[in-house]
Amino acid sequence: MLKTASTFLTFLIIFSLSSCSTSNKIAALKPEPDDASPLLYDNVASFINLPISVKIKDIENQTNTLLNGLIYEDNTIEDDDIEMKVWKLAPISISNENGKLKTVLPLKALVKYRIGTKTMGVNMYNVKEFNLNGVVTLLSDVGLTNWKLHSKTELKSLDWNESPTMTVFGKNAPVTYLINPAVKLFRSKIETKIDAAIEKSMDFKPNVLAALEKICTPFQMSEAYQSWLQVVPIEVYSTDAKLKNDTFLMDMGMKCTMETLIGQKPESKFNASKIILKPITKIPNKISATIAAVSTYAEATKIMTKNFAGQVFGSGSKKVTVQKVDIWHKNDKMVIALDLLGSVNGTIYLTGFPQYNEQTKEIYFDKLDYALDTKNKLMRTANWLAQGLILRKIQQTCRYSIVPNLEEGKKSMAAYLKNYSPMPGVFVNGKMEDIQFNSIQLTNKAIIAFIKINGVVNVSVDGFK
Template sequence: MHLTKVRTEFSMCRHTFFAFFSSFVYVPVLGLLGVMFGCKSATTTQPKAPAEAYQHTNMEIQSEKHKSVVHVPVELSIAEVTKQLNVQVQGIIYEDNSFNDDNQDNFKIKVWKRSPIIAEARDSLLFYTVPLRIWAEKAYKISPLGIEISGSQSTEFQINLKFMTRFGIDPNWQVNTQTVSAGFDWVTKPSVKVAGIDIPITGLVSRKISENLGTISKSIDDNVRKNFIIKPYIVQAWNLIREPRLLSEEYRTWLVVTPTDILATPFEIQNGKISTTIGIRGFTQTLLGEKPATKPVVDVPNLIITDKVPQGFQIGLIGVVPYEEAARLAAAQFIGKTFDFKDGIYKIEVTEVDIYGQNDKLVIKAGLKGSINGFIYLKGIPYYDAATRLLSLKNVDYDLSTRNVLVQTANWLLQGRFTKQIEQEFVFPIGSQIDEAQKAIRQQLSTRKVAKGIDLGGRLDTLIPDQVYLTPTSLVALVVAKGRIEVKIDGLL
């Protein structure tokens, strides 16, 4: 008798067959006969649901901070320094107009700037040449042949004073210079005539000039200290950096930088410029919601002098998928989809999908009908796949309670095919969110003047997946954008 005929006759006489043997045959044997003759009853699964639990809140993720440094290159043209010195140094630089008793040299002197001051850089020092015209008058008393003759004679001559200056900056933001004399050169030498005789006074004048070189050096330092002011610009840059930047209007995402301290390298003098690099160090955050409130500061921390300002600006870009949206996307992908096993002997259809979190794993609750009726629970670790730009799952497997139930009732479902398909197809597109945030940051970093003497510019170089967090409301993917931001200060004089 063919198997198909056996199945038909068995079905027709099923009631009589069961009634006749019910008192003699155990239920397990009937179940075995049912399978042998093609009569498979569906299994109902009721595993214990994994507990919902979260290690992170939305606010904690937004509060995740990335260490960053905003570079603030400061450059000052040597030509501009020289120009300011020439503006400040005008008219009589020094004079002594008395022949009083304290003036034992009986010497009067007046000093003018003869032509513009010249400056050049050598070996990280700034060298000045100050061309001067000097008028001097010498009082005298002589007694030739016992006859006392007194009077005074004047002369004019020219010299070039030389100075060298080293630039520095104090922790309180005061620019300081250390200017010392590098000597002087005679252009014309002084002498006076007494009774028709030329009397050289070069030594006397040299001594007088040398006595006043310290005063001239101090005058140069005071002038630079007065006119080379950095701190107000740094306060502007500090407040500019703290201003929240809108990254996504749709998702109401804001970039917030919280500065903490300021570093600076020693001044360098090269390529016609006096320069230093200031680094405003702090933390970046990506916040969601209304624009964060900030209040401008009027002061900044003291400066930390360092040999090198570290590079690297990091921004956390956030991609958010609410659980409701994730469940909707998953339902569209899986509900109504049929899976078969053991060459079609077993079939299941997905009827329902729900999603929630358990610490670092995403829990998938799947409703099934067919060879299994009821619910099963799977878990997977969410991650951002940079290659596909999708929020995906890895290491998808059955929850322990579901696995224990399936071992007893539907071992065929544990062969891995179902979990692999879930893992491959359970994906959420968030690339557009990341793109939008990245584009917004690049627009914010495009070189532009934000205030007089202050330009903002920068770039993003790389995107590095960081972590996917599960919060009570959403899957949140964090991608770190690394690059460089500069706030360039110019026109300090």
């Protein structure tokens, strides 16, 4: 009787243990990742067109602001018998005349003219004073040098509203012949002041660099994917400035790299001190942008884990769920580690080559298969899991969407390129065309998808503030 009870107890223990051991444990060897190294990849340069337009009215406004009040003064009469002060009498007007800037300057002048001689140490001088007003007309050739609109101005005419006269022997005698020589003394001063005012008022550098800094500030394209577009300028080009109707036109272009980063907002790489303006003859009017969509394995792991959430692989009593996903690079392949829970517990490892599906706009893993040691372990402990049907289902979930966030980013960029004003007087407009896939490059830390985008960007300057 005692022996029978002992046998029954042993049977219960064995049954209980077998009932509690329905899950197989797998401990496959982990394919170790390649040595981590800095994230380096080949990023193709892009060219962005930045045409600048400036109204002549803006030049006029700035010139009037900078050139005001007393514009010429000569207080020494001993050297040439003339003493003169010249004031701007009314606002300066600037217009386009046959491709040149025509400047009309109303002025008033106080002229003192000394008549007489010095005889035997005695001054025999008579000083006459004239109050005059008139209009000076100047023409300027314009060009662009070192970010500034420069001009070469020449005084074309000086028209007095009234002919200056003085009383000689009881009669009013015209003395224009005395005054006009004095004009030669201050004409170069006026020309120089006009040139200096135009150059100072039309310094493009602060405005352009401020606009470029905004363009190069990383901005979020997709909140869901935490994707950021970053533009890094290399060089800036410019053609000669040209006058057309009431506007100055200047084609500018920027050679840059463009990349899309996944994760936290990256720091801007814009450095104004390194931007150099290079003169060229012609700039294309379209963007040709090759964007590097950088997805770190850490960020890809998070999204891949979400893909597996709630999914069950298998059927009947043989089922597993994926609790966590890890991916890394090894020997030009991607390693995908799946932490399983269910009929099989443990971590299995798959390997494959990342590819791009242009129809679904996803990166997937071609020729996905179990790592050799994982396959051997599964064949011995869970052959059903090693079968191709379950592997294909797992492969369908092993997808990482990088480019859809660029599509969403196009919408964000559309708003950015619709009369966006990074600073007063500067407006950004443009449009993006279709995205075209180029290639994929693997690094030790990330998957790099190179995307080509065509489009147009215009930066207009509508009044300097």
